[in-house]
Amino acid sequence: MNGIANRMPKFIRRADPAVVTAFACIVLLLFLGSLYSRSFLSPEYLLQQLKVASFLGVIATGMMLVILLGQIDLSVPWSVAVGAMMASAVAAFGPVGVALAIPFGILCGVLIGTVNGIGVAYLRIPSMIITLATNAVAQGLMVVYTGGFSPQDSATPAMRYLATGFTIPGVPNAVVIWALIGAATVFVLTRTSFGRSVYGIGNRERAAYLSGVDTRRVVMIAFAVSGGLSAFGGVLLAGYASKAAQSMGDAYLLPSIAAVVLGGTSILGGRGSYLGTVAGVILITLLQSILSVLQMPEAGRQIIYGVVIVAMLLLYGRAPASR
Amino acid sequence: MKDWRYWLAEQRGTLLAFGIFIVMFFIYTANHPAGFTANVVQTASNKGVLLAFVAMAQTLVVVTAGIDLSVGMIFTLTNCLASWLVIGTGIETAFGVVAVLGTGLLCGAINGAIVIYGRLQPIVATIATGAVYFGLALLLRPFPGGSVNEDLADALTGRLFGAVPASLVVLLAVVLVVWVPFSRSVLGRAAYAAGSSETAAYMSGVPIRRGKFAAYALAGLLAAIGGLFLTFFTYTGDAAYASGNAYTLFSIAAVVLGGVSLFGGKGSAIGAIFGALAFRTIGDLLFVFDFDPLWQPLFQGVILLIAVSLGAFALFRVRNRLEWFL
Numbered sequence: 222m223n224g225i226a227n228r229m230p231k232f233i234r235r236a237d238p239a240v241v242t243a244f245a246c247i248v249l250l251l252f253l254g255s256l257y258s259r260s261f262l263s264p265e266y267l268l269q270q271l272k273v274a275s276f277l278g279v280i281a282t283g284m285m286l287v288i289l290l291g292q293i294d295l296s297v298p299w300s301v302a303v304g305a306m307m308a309s310a311v312a313a314f315g316p317v318g319v320a321l322a323i324p325f326g327i328l329c330g331v332l333i334g335t336v337n338g339i340g341v342a343y344l345r346i347p348s349m350i351i352t353l354a355t356n357a358v359a360q361g362l363m364v365v366y367t368g369g370f371s372p373q374d375s376a377t378p379a380m381r382y383l384a385t386g387f388t389i390p391g392v393p394n395a396v397v398i399w400a401l402i403g404a405a406t407v408f409v410l411t412r413t414s415f416g417r418s419v420y421g422i423g424n425r426e427r428a429a430y431l432s433g434v435d436t437r438r439v440v441m442i443a444f445a446v447s448g449g450l451s452a453f454g455g456v457l458l459a460g461y462a463s464k465a466a467q468s469m470g471d472a473y474l475l476p477s478i479a480a481v482v483l484g485g486t487s488i489l490g491g492r493g494s495y496l497g498t499v500a501g502v503i504l505i506t507l508l509q510s511i512l513s514v515l516q517m518p519e520a521g522r523q524i525i526y527g528v529v530i531v532a533m534l535l536l537y538g539r540a541p542a543s544r
Numbered sequence: 545m546k547d548w549r550y551w552l553a554e555q556r557g558t559l560l561a562f563g564i565f566i567v568m569f570f571i572y573t574a575n576h577p578a579g580f581t582a583n584v585v586q587t588a589s590n591k592g593v594l595l596a597f598v599a600m601a602q603t604l605v606v607v608t609a610g611i612d613l614s615v616g617m618i619f620t621l622t623n624c625l626a627s628w629l630v631i632g633t634g635i636e637t638a639f640g641v642v643a644v645l646g647t648g649l650l651c652g653a654i655n656g657a658i659v660i661y662g663r664l665q666p667i668v669a670t671i672a673t674g675a676v677y678f679g680l681a682l683l684l685r686p687f688p689g690g691s692v693n694e695d696l697a698d699a700l701t702g703r704l705f706g707a708v709p710a711s712l713v714v715l716l717a718v719v720l721v722v723w724v725p726f727s728r729s730v731l732g733r734a735a736y737a738a739g740s741s742e743t744a745a746y747m748s749g750v751p752i753r754r755g756k757f758a759a760y761a762l763a764g765l766l767a768a769i770g771g772l773f774l775t776f777f778t779y780t781g782d783a784a785y786a787s788g789n790a791y792t793l794f795s796i797a798a799v800v801l802g803g804v805s806l807f808g809g810k811g812s813a814i815g816a817i818f819g820a821l822a823f824r825t826i827g828d829l830l831f832v833f834d835f836d837p838l839w840q841p842l843f844q845g846v847i848l849l850i851a852v853s854l855g856a857f858a859l860f861r862v863r864n865r866l867e868w869f870l
Contacts, residue, residue, distance in 0.1 A: 361842025
């Protein structure tokens with residue numbers, strides 16, 4: 222057994238079994254899809270899937286940062302909605318508003334993330350609780366905001382261009398953006414001291430603190446980045462759908478956690494690679510696409526989602542049994 | 545220290561929640577146009593009891609240092625199921641009630657099995673099972689509808705002897721039948737011990753797995769009682785995603801207000817009940833002061849944010865900075 226393993230190329234031996242499983246599942250899904258319809262393997266379909274996946278990819282990047290710390294960000298739904306709605310709303314204020322729409326949307330997400338980060342890092346509130354609370358506050362703010370008067374909710378041309386346009390012929394802009402964010406994330410996680418501290422804190426925050434890392438600052442920044450990326454995902458989604466809606470983020474909480482966890486990132490923190498998250502995002506998107514091609518109703522999709530996530534976690538996401 | 549002092553220290557969170565509730569309820573009824581009448585109390589208790597059941601469910605799991613983000617979805621699922629089953633003759637209705645409660649127990653047991661024997665993190669596992677339960681609810685009721693045995697519904701949401709809300713009596717009965725025996729049993733002690741320090745409990749030979757499993761399963765049962773009551777109030781089943789999520793969220797707020805520690809091992813369901821009643825009363829205060837209902841979600845969110853931030857005061861008691869990192 223050992224001999225076979227040694228004869229395999231180095232990159233396969235070093236690969237995380239979870240990432241390999243995720244990619245194998247992608248191939249399996251594509252194979253099953255191609256049995257159903259030949260168009261599943263056409264470049265147009267695959268590119269379209271990659272474009273849809275890039276929205277989830279941007280959001281899942283932020284989620285991955287937070288999960289690597291051993292925390293979780295449950296404020297994703299309304300961070301997405303706030304990003305989309307605020308960016309669209311600012312565009313109503315003349316040409317300056319249109320120019321500032323995208324940065325302002327992202328800034329609102331960063332604000333939500335910063336509140337989360339302060340709560341988790343400095344006030345030591347469990348992350349799932351404080352993020353649920355900020356999610357509720359963000360929801361309340363948006364309900365008050367849209368209820369008082371009806372704000373502009375259509376996306377600006379720049380947002381539409383980012384989400385649906387083509388700068389490089391044949392490659393949608395959304396995919397380019399995801400690739401850029403992904404490359405930046407890989408660089409930060411593997412080549413900077415910030416990235417190494419993220420992994421260190423995820424493994425054992427006490428040890429990281431005693432090694433001289435300002436763990437609280439790192440945690441706060443990670444949450445702020447996560448909020449900003451969620452809001453940016455919302456901006457892109459608004460551009461894709463050409464308008465912002467209140468509940469547009471609800472469909473992204475479970476998939477973003479699932480994508481990160483299915484990609485082999487430990488939910489306890491400290492372990493995981495961005496390649497795995499990419500695999501998880503594509504896997505989830507393909508699963509969604511196939512379920513919708515099969516005209517599975519919403520109820521069936523929810524059930525399949527839940528079951529698939531629990532099953533995959535039971536395969537390789539279990540906590541150690543030893544005491 | 546005398547015995548009563550220990551008792552006081554143990555019950556501090558519960559008593560505080562009770563105090564908040566009394567003050568809030570006094571403000572509420574004093575400003576209510578109808579004043580302190582049986583009708584006002586009945587309406588308030590009917591609304592409060594729903595959250596109280598879900599908060600009790602959350603308490604059981606939080607005490608073991610876990611969290612159940614699927615309680616709201618079990619609540620929704622059992623609501624939809626009850627709108628199909630709890631109808632017809634007396635025997636049919638009784639069978640329906642048992643089936644609904646059994647479903648809740650089963651949902652809780654599945655959560656428990658996945659978390660304890662599957663060794664998964666409670667957050668992710670219960671978000672995922674919550675999606676499954678919501679999917680099932682949507683299968684049962686793609687559109688709001690259904691009906692319920694109205695005689696039973698009216699009896700349980702009405703008043704006894706013209707003054708006491710029947711829903712409060714049911715809540716009391718559930719506390720006496722489910723919570724009191726559980727918290728005094730070996731399994732209940734095991735759940736508390738596991739939440740306080742799992743390693744120490746394990747070393748002392750406490751049956752932590754069975755205790756935690758019982759806590760998760762009973763949480764499902766309590767959420768199902770809540771779902772049953774929702775059906776009694778609304779006469780329909782409705783698979784509403786937002787409402788299920790809101791109940792999960794509010795149950796956490798109620799638990800925190802009720803003095804239950806989110807780190808486990810501390811607090812009681814009685815406290816969570818008063819936390820739930822207080823939370824509901826605070827939310828309704830907006831109406832008696834004639835605010836626009838649009839502000840209610842924001843108001844409840846801010847209360848939740850403040851309630852969870854109160855836990856940060858424990859930081860002042862930390863002597864060694866390493867205690868920041870649990």
